[in-house]
Amino acid sequence: MYQSEFEIIRRYFVDSGLYFTAPGIELGIGDDAALLHIPQGKLLAISMDVLVEAVHFPVAADAGLLANRALAVNLSDLAAMAAEPFCFTLGLVLPSNNEQWLEGFSQGLLPLAKKYNCPLVGGDISRGPLSICIQVQGLCDKDKAVKRSGAVVGDKIYVSGTLGDGAIALASLGLKSHLGVSFAMEDESQSSSFHQYFKNAYYKPEPRIELATECATLLTSNIDISDGLLGDLAHIIDASDVGAQLLVHRIPYSEAALCCMSAENRLMAALHGGDDYELCCTVAPQNCEKFEKKATQLGARVTCIGEIVAGSGIRCLDESGTLVNTEAGSYLHF
Amino acid sequence: MYQSEFEIIRRYFVDSGLYFTAPGIELGIGDDAALLHIPQGKLLAISMDVLVEAVHFPVAADAGLLANRALAVNLSDLAAMAAEPFCFTLGLVLPSNNEQWLEGFSQGLLPLAKKYNCPLVGGDISRGPLSICIQVQGLCDKDKAVKRSGAVVGDKIYVSGTLGDGAIALASLGLKSHLGVSFAMEDESQSSSFHQYFKNAYYKPEPRIELATECATLLTSNIDISDGLLGDLAHIIDASDVGAQLLVHRIPYSEAALCCMSAENRLMAALHGGDDYELCCTVAPQNCEKFEKKATQLGARVTCIGEIVAGSGIRCLDESGTLVNTEAGSYLHF
Numbered sequence: 001m002y003q004s005e006f007e008i009i010r011r012y013f014v015d016s017g018l019y020f021t022a023p024g025i026e027l028g029i030g031d032d033a034a035l036l037h038i039p040q041g042k043l044l045a046i047s048m049d050v051l052v053e054a055v056h057f058p059v060a061a062d063a064g065l066l067a068n069r070a071l072a073v074n075l076s077d078l079a080a081m082a083a084e085p086f087c088f089t090l091g092l093v094l095p096s097n098n099e100q101w102l103e104g105f106s107q108g109l110l111p112l113a114k115k116y117n118c119p120l121v122g123g124d125i126s127r128g129p130l131s132i133c134i135q136v137q138g139l140c141d142k143d144k145a146v147k148r149s150g151a152v153v154g155d156k157i158y159v160s161g162t163l164g165d166g167a168i169a170l171a172s173l174g175l176k177s178h179l180g181v182s183f184a185m186e187d188e189s190q191s192s193s194f195h196q197y198f199k200n201a202y203y204k205p206e207p208r209i210e211l212a213t214e215c216a217t218l219l220t221s222n223i224d225i226s227d228g229l230l231g232d233l234a235h236i237i238d239a240s241d242v243g244a245q246l247l248v249h250r251i252p253y254s255e256a257a258l259c260c261m262s263a264e265n266r267l268m269a270a271l272h273g274g275d276d277y278e279l280c281c282t283v284a285p286q287n288c289e290k291f292e293k294k295a296t297q298l299g300a301r302v303t304c305i306g307e308i309v310a311g312s313g314i315r316c317l318d319e320s321g322t323l324v325n326t327e328a329g330s331y332l333h334f
Numbered sequence: 335m336y337q338s339e340f341e342i343i344r345r346y347f348v349d350s351g352l353y354f355t356a357p358g359i360e361l362g363i364g365d366d367a368a369l370l371h372i373p374q375g376k377l378l379a380i381s382m383d384v385l386v387e388a389v390h391f392p393v394a395a396d397a398g399l400l401a402n403r404a405l406a407v408n409l410s411d412l413a414a415m416a417a418e419p420f421c422f423t424l425g426l427v428l429p430s431n432n433e434q435w436l437e438g439f440s441q442g443l444l445p446l447a448k449k450y451n452c453p454l455v456g457g458d459i460s461r462g463p464l465s466i467c468i469q470v471q472g473l474c475d476k477d478k479a480v481k482r483s484g485a486v487v488g489d490k491i492y493v494s495g496t497l498g499d500g501a502i503a504l505a506s507l508g509l510k511s512h513l514g515v516s517f518a519m520e521d522e523s524q525s526s527s528f529h530q531y532f533k534n535a536y537y538k539p540e541p542r543i544e545l546a547t548e549c550a551t552l553l554t555s556n557i558d559i560s561d562g563l564l565g566d567l568a569h570i571i572d573a574s575d576v577g578a579q580l581l582v583h584r585i586p587y588s589e590a591a592l593c594c595m596s597a598e599n600r601l602m603a604a605l606h607g608g609d610d611y612e613l614c615c616t617v618a619p620q621n622c623e624k625f626e627k628k629a630t631q632l633g634a635r636v637t638c639i640g641e642i643v644a645g646s647g648i649r650c651l652d653e654s655g656t657l658v659n660t661e662a663g664s665y666l667h668f
Contacts, residue, residue, distance in 0.1 A: 128386035
């Protein structure tokens with residue numbers, strides 16, 4: 001069946017329920033631009049991510065899972081600023097108007113859009129090699145946006161959830177990893193029982209919106225771990241003009257990661273792997289107890305893994321206080 | 335020379351001067367999200383366009399021209415809402431980190447960004463088949479946004495500039511046109527002397543920001559002509575639940591279009607061609623004189639080409655009042 005661009009938009013992105021009314025949306029899909037009303041006292045946070053087939057996700061990946069991941073990684077950027085999701089726009093480039101794919105894709109966007117009351121308000125669709133560009137719009141109180149640049153000496157460094165699963169998932173899904181050939185499952189039979197866990201970790205990362213927005217005033221800096229802990233923490237210390245000391249034995253891992261990977265590869269996955277979409281944040285010492293308590297109330301796991309120090313660069317220490325060699329780099333797109 | 339994503343962003347998108355300070359930009363490139371301050375009494379207008387190589391522009395097109403076009407067509411969407419440009423974001427997918435290309439591309443964005451005080455504030459860059467996704471953010475007074483849905487019976491229909499050049503440019507540039515094989519230059523020798531004119535029309539369309547924002551209160555509806563006059567006017571009448579009568583002999587053409595094309599192909603280009611990025615708007619009869627005077631003051635050409643009527647659909651009449659058959663459709667991406 002022949003479908004025009006407008007029919008596709010109507011059928012899969014309006015009628016599917018992705019364009020719903022929400023506070024502040026004056027006008028959404030169907031005009032030359034969407035019109036948004038920003039409440040007084042709020043800042044607008046905007047962030048864009050592009051996902052390209054065969055670069056960020058495997059060829060012929062499930063459309064619904066892909067959609068979920070695409071929106072999740074964008075919402076994770078809002079979590080990094082402690083901003084509440086507001087609405088999103090979608091630039092979709094598609095090889096053909098495959099109805100089944102479009103149906104799966106739009107349905108895959110729906111759960112997170114609904115959960116965060118974040119409707120689709122516009123975008124563009126075109127024929128071409130598959131890629132997905134999403135821009136999220138978020139709102140935060142003027143005095144509550146958490147930037148990368150606020151870390152000060154003495155602050156404790158925390159991460160949410162567990163690290164390394166994103167990179168291990170790549171190996172589990174049989175995808176190329178930039179961590180090298182030695183980065184592989186310890187035990188294939190073990191890994192297969194955790195396959196679904198890692199698939200979920202990769203396609204359904206949970207954006208830490210609630211943790212970030214509820215704890216915003218307790219954080220001095222914040223970032224989401226998309227390129228690997230070392231690379232992302234480096235952004236914080238560079239922007240804040242400080243150094244960091246990491247206690248690598250404190251890094252939290254999932255049960256699956258503990259079962260499937262050697263200690264060395266697990267550490268590599270956490271430090272350089274990326275794709276975890278957990279938060280890495282800094283908290284002043286006097287607020288740590290409050291932060292940990294609040295996180296517990298929210299059902300979120302947070303772990304203190306180090307401290308901001310004077311100087312520059314990141315020193316990684318093991319349990320015995322010995323400097324750990326952490327070669328390899330975090331994910332670089334070029 | 336090896337360049338990381340971050341080096342590319344710094345070198346070509348920050349140091350190049352595209353990320354400059356402008357009112358309302360609290361935080362731009364360099365964090366997980368940009369933070370924008372929206373002045374009280376203003377609405378935020380957002381619009382996204384994706385341009386894909388070999389679909390929207392020829393393979394190996396000049397990077398600077400491409401950049402100009404990509405930003406221009408997005409700004410044209412803001413003009414359609416009568417919104418002032420505020421800032422933009424860029425999702426760039428690139429086959430390789432070609433320095434010359436990146437240099438040309440970032441320089442090509444600069445003139446329009448500077449002219450409209452519209453800095454680059456964020457985005458994403460990735461390896462993959464060449465495509466350019468731009469989202470523009472604009473501002474308009476709460477009571478001044480011009481939607482597609484405000485046209486009423488009796489309103490006059492105007493277009494800015496001249497029509498058809500976008501489609502004729504495609505033929506002049508040797509690109510495939512959806513208008514069919516008979517859509518060609520009348521006289522090849524003539525066309526070559528106008529080649530530069532059409533190249534400019536295609537790569538450097540002028541977004542009608544000033545005309546739209548200065549005349550916002552005089553317009554009952556507005557759209558930019560990206561898919562062809564008939565297709566875009568259809569959006570206005572559908573959204574406004576009215577019909578339209580077009581006097582096709584009134585459609586304004588450039589000297590180049592008059593020289594190079596048969597009357598029939600010229601009309602086809604205007605009605606179905608698209609890529610003109612002129613405005614098509616409606617004005618209440620009592621405001622037409624004011625509108626025309628204001629346009630003249632601004633140095634903008636506007637032409638009344640018809641009227642909003644009761645009913646639905648678009649009737650095209652020629653000089654003698656005879657109904658004109660206007661087959662073919664406007665540009666459909668799928």
